Structure formats: C-alpha cells, structure tokens
Amino acid sequence: MSRTVDFKDLSGDYILVDVRTVGEYEEATINGAVNIPLFTDEERALVGTIYTRKSTDEAKKIGVDIVSKKLPEIYAKIHELEKEYKDVVIFCARGGMRSASITELLCALGMRVKRISGGYKGYRAFINETLPKLNEEVTYVVLHGNTGVGKTEILKALKADGYNVLDLEGCANHRGSILGSVGLGSCLTQKQFESNIYEELKSAKGKKYVFVEAESRRIGRVLIPDYIHQRMKDGIHVFVDAPLDFRSNLIINEYTKAEECNAEICEALRGLTKYIGEKNIEEYCKRVEAGDYVDVVKELMVKYYDPMYMHSSDKYDYALSLMINSVEEGSEALKSFADKLEAENEEINEETKSEDINEIIEE
Structure with missing residues (x-):
C-alpha cells in the first residue's frame, strides 16, 4: 500500500494532521487540519541551526532525541483519530523528514496513516493552479x-x-x-x-x-x-x-x-x-x-x-x-x-x- 498521496487525490473519510510547529500551523494550514506538532517553534529553530552550522547527522540525532520523548503522546492522539476516520493523512512543510519519518514509524506500528507528497508546499502549488480555474x-x-x-x-x-x-x-x-x-x-x-x-x-x-x-x-x-x-x-x-x-x-x-x-x-x-x-x-x-x-x-x-x-x-x-x-x-x-x-x-x-x-x- 502506498504511503504517499497527492492532495488533489484525497477523497473519502479522512482527517489531515499537520505535524509542523504551532507557529507554522497558525500562520497557515490546510483547511480542516488538526495540529500535532513534532517540534515546538524553538526546537525546530535549534535543529535548523545545527543542520546549517554543524552537520546533518547531528541535526537528525537532536531531532530524534526531541521527538522520541513525545512519541507516546503522538501515538495516543493519532490512535484516537483512527477511531473516528478511515484514514489519517499527515503533512509537514515539504513532505520531507518530519512527515516521512513519523509516517513510517506509525505504519510500522500498524496504524492507517499516509502522508501528502510535497507537504504544505505541494498543497500551495495545488491552490495556485486550481483557484484561478474555479474563478473562471x-x-x-x-x-x-x-x-x-x-x-x-x-x-x-x-x-x-x-x-x-x-x-x-x-x-x-x-x-x-x-x-x-x-x-x-x-x-x-x-x-x-x-x-x-x-x-x-x-x-x-x-x-x-x-x-x-x-x-x-x-x-x-x-x-x-x-x-x-x-x-x-x-x-x-x-x-x-x-x-x-x-x-x-x-x-x-x-x-x-x-x-x-x-x-x-x-x-x-x-x-x-x-x-x-x-x-x-x-x-x-x-x-x-x-x-x-x-x-x-x-x-x-x-x-x-x-x-x-x-x-x-x-x-x-x-x-x-x-x-x-x-x-x-x-x-x-x-x-x-x-x-x-x-x-x-x-x-x-x-x-x-x-x-x-x-x-x-x-x-
């Protein structure tokens, strides 16, 4: 079963989960999405700084350490959503590390989760393409x-x-x-x-x-x-x-x-x-x-x-x-x-x- 889906192909009984930070979510999100952030805004800034100034490996290590402490809470929230919806669809900023890693982990635990290819950026591309057509x-x-x-x-x-x-x-x-x-x-x-x-x-x-x-x-x-x-x-x-x-x-x-x-x-x-x-x-x-x-x-x-x-x-x-x-x-x-x-x-x-x-x- 494919674990990625384009936003335009979503249908049926599903819930969107935005795993970006609260700040990113409050700035703009996909309508109807709930926010279950992997990082706080401060944690995301820290990981980004380490990634830029030190190394990718060290940034990943710090990221894993931060998220691992939150996994029981994240699992519990996703599990509650699974009871209400057929599919749980996760997205992050670009469909990269945050959504990919948490999707793979939750799938390994037997959960019905997918992620949006391209993340929120991919969704924005869809809006930019589709909105002018609807307007016409x-x-x-x-x-x-x-x-x-x-x-x-x-x-x-x-x-x-x-x-x-x-x-x-x-x-x-x-x-x-x-x-x-x-x-x-x-x-x-x-x-x-x-x-x-x-x-x-x-x-x-x-x-x-x-x-x-x-x-x-x-x-x-x-x-x-x-x-x-x-x-x-x-x-x-x-x-x-x-x-x-x-x-x-x-x-x-x-x-x-x-x-x-x-x-x-x-x-x-x-x-x-x-x-x-x-x-x-x-x-x-x-x-x-x-x-x-x-x-x-x-x-x-x-x-x-x-x-x-x-x-x-x-x-x-x-x-x-x-x-x-x-x-x-x-x-x-x-x-x-x-x-x-x-x-x-x-x-x-x-x-x-x-x-x-x-x-x-x-x-």
Missing part, C-alpha cells in the same frame, strides 16, 4: 452599497438558504475598513486567505452565479488575487441602500458586542486623523467611551464613509438597485434576482444545445 467558472454578482447597509449580513442569509457566496471578509477575518479588525482579532495571512477562498469556490463548483461583496483589492493585510478582483469587476453589479437609522443600528450592533471593543474602536479611529482632524477624533473617542455611539456613527458615515464610497462606486452600471429596511428584505430580493439569472442561463444553454444539434444534423 463563475460569474460574480457583486453587492455595492454604503457602510452599514447589511451587505455582509445579506451574504450570510443567502448562504444559509443555499445560494453560492464568496465571503471575502470572512475569508480574511477582516471587514475591509479602517475599523475592520475591531472585535475579530488579527487578519489572516495571504496563504490562509487564498485557502479559504478556494474552499468557498469549491463548494460552488458547477454553479454559475456567486454572490460577493464589492471590495477594494486590499482587505486588512491581504490582497484579493488580481484574477479574482478583475472577474468581480466584470461581474453583474447590484447596489443596495438603506435608511441612515437602519445603517447606524446595524453598525453599532456589530462593533460594540463587547465592552473591550471601545478601546479598539478609538485606536482605529485615530487612523482617520488626517482626514477628520485630531480634535474631532478625540471628541468621537470620548463619546464612544461613554457609550454614546449613535451620533458618532452617523457623523462618520455622512462626513467620511459615504463620500469616499460613492466616489469609488459610481463607475458601474447596476443591473439592480435596492432600497431595503431589513436584511431579510434584501436577501429575498436578491434570491429572486439570482433565480431569474439562473433561469435565463438555463434557457441560453438549451438554445445553444439545440443549435449544436441542428448543426450536426445539417452536416
């Missing part, structure tokens, strides 16, 4: 609209009802604005961002239309790949609007879920100093800290966000414009719009098939 198969329905109209919430409602959605902000763990990280923690890395996009587009495979929110190319610290951003520009564009009170309430509910968010909000607001002025920012922060959010949110939308957004969005011809008073109202209108698009697409496909058949008969 879809037409994006792009939602535009001022801050707070509920675009993200509408996407979530559409996804819950079975419609195809690419939530770029969710993939990045960042809302895309200067306040985008408030209450969310750190933005994800570029590699993890692209892996998350792959997972969302993979689930839409075979479907033509995918809803997505209009974004500038940068979301937090990640960049939307050029080929996706261009495909979004070439998509079908929809404008969503809502009353100011609705928008301000939605923003307040989203950004003030925890008291500690006030400090994050103020820190982020100071990034707007050159646009709004230091005096105004300090006044806003005082109000935020006092829990007086409504006027702050409305002023920021009217004086800063709305003018900035309208300047960037006025270059599109919208196939549909909506004025909504609830997220449900917006999602229902867009579901009807999507159903109409799909019906029209099916008609075009049937006409194309008929034309092809007629051409064959005539020949």
Whole structure:
C-alpha cells in the first residue's frame, strides 16, 4: 500500500494532521487540519541551526532525541483519530523528514496513516493552479452599497438558504475598513486567505452565479488575487441602500458586542486623523467611551464613509438597485434576482444545445 498521496487525490473519510510547529500551523494550514506538532517553534529553530552550522547527522540525532520523548503522546492522539476516520493523512512543510519519518514509524506500528507528497508546499502549488480555474467558472454578482447597509449580513442569509457566496471578509477575518479588525482579532495571512477562498469556490463548483461583496483589492493585510478582483469587476453589479437609522443600528450592533471593543474602536479611529482632524477624533473617542455611539456613527458615515464610497462606486452600471429596511428584505430580493439569472442561463444553454444539434444534423 502506498504511503504517499497527492492532495488533489484525497477523497473519502479522512482527517489531515499537520505535524509542523504551532507557529507554522497558525500562520497557515490546510483547511480542516488538526495540529500535532513534532517540534515546538524553538526546537525546530535549534535543529535548523545545527543542520546549517554543524552537520546533518547531528541535526537528525537532536531531532530524534526531541521527538522520541513525545512519541507516546503522538501515538495516543493519532490512535484516537483512527477511531473516528478511515484514514489519517499527515503533512509537514515539504513532505520531507518530519512527515516521512513519523509516517513510517506509525505504519510500522500498524496504524492507517499516509502522508501528502510535497507537504504544505505541494498543497500551495495545488491552490495556485486550481483557484484561478474555479474563478473562471463563475460569474460574480457583486453587492455595492454604503457602510452599514447589511451587505455582509445579506451574504450570510443567502448562504444559509443555499445560494453560492464568496465571503471575502470572512475569508480574511477582516471587514475591509479602517475599523475592520475591531472585535475579530488579527487578519489572516495571504496563504490562509487564498485557502479559504478556494474552499468557498469549491463548494460552488458547477454553479454559475456567486454572490460577493464589492471590495477594494486590499482587505486588512491581504490582497484579493488580481484574477479574482478583475472577474468581480466584470461581474453583474447590484447596489443596495438603506435608511441612515437602519445603517447606524446595524453598525453599532456589530462593533460594540463587547465592552473591550471601545478601546479598539478609538485606536482605529485615530487612523482617520488626517482626514477628520485630531480634535474631532478625540471628541468621537470620548463619546464612544461613554457609550454614546449613535451620533458618532452617523457623523462618520455622512462626513467620511459615504463620500469616499460613492466616489469609488459610481463607475458601474447596476443591473439592480435596492432600497431595503431589513436584511431579510434584501436577501429575498436578491434570491429572486439570482433565480431569474439562473433561469435565463438555463434557457441560453438549451438554445445553444439545440443549435449544436441542428448543426450536426445539417452536416
């Protein structure tokens, strides 16, 4: 039985095990993988230093000494996974020493384990090859609209009802604005961002239309790949609007879920100093800290966000414009719009098939 497998050939009931360090795993991993590290970050650095400055043999010796002490714990964790899954698939950075050695050892002990050829690097090559192809198969329905109209919430409602959605902000763990990280923690890395996009587009495979929110190319610290951003520009564009009170309430509910968010909000607001002025920012922060959010949110939308957004969005011809008073109202209108698009697409496909058949008969 082969003990290596390409990521693209994985199927069935399996669990991925990332044996890289916690630091490597947290930076980016294959979606769904659990982390059972052979080394800590410090141990990996030590082995690497010995490998570079002394010798391969000495590095291996140190590595074996470190891992041998952890083998009972590693064995126990893999054994528990074997009870739940048919296959346990291991990977490290490049499919080399770490995953190869632990796979061979566990197989010798009778365990059902395989390893990914090429490791995480091989997986990244797969993503770089496959993601552009998935992107070419879809037409994006792009939602535009001022801050707070509920675009993200509408996407979530559409996804819950079975419609195809690419939530770029969710993939990045960042809302895309200067306040985008408030209450969310750190933005994800570029590699993890692209892996998350792959997972969302993979689930839409075979479907033509995918809803997505209009974004500038940068979301937090990640960049939307050029080929996706261009495909979004070439998509079908929809404008969503809502009353100011609705928008301000939605923003307040989203950004003030925890008291500690006030400090994050103020820190982020100071990034707007050159646009709004230091005096105004300090006044806003005082109000935020006092829990007086409504006027702050409305002023920021009217004086800063709305003018900035309208300047960037006025270059599109919208196939549909909506004025909504609830997220449900917006999602229902867009579901009807999507159903109409799909019906029209099916008609075009049937006409194309008929034309092809007629051409064959005539020949």
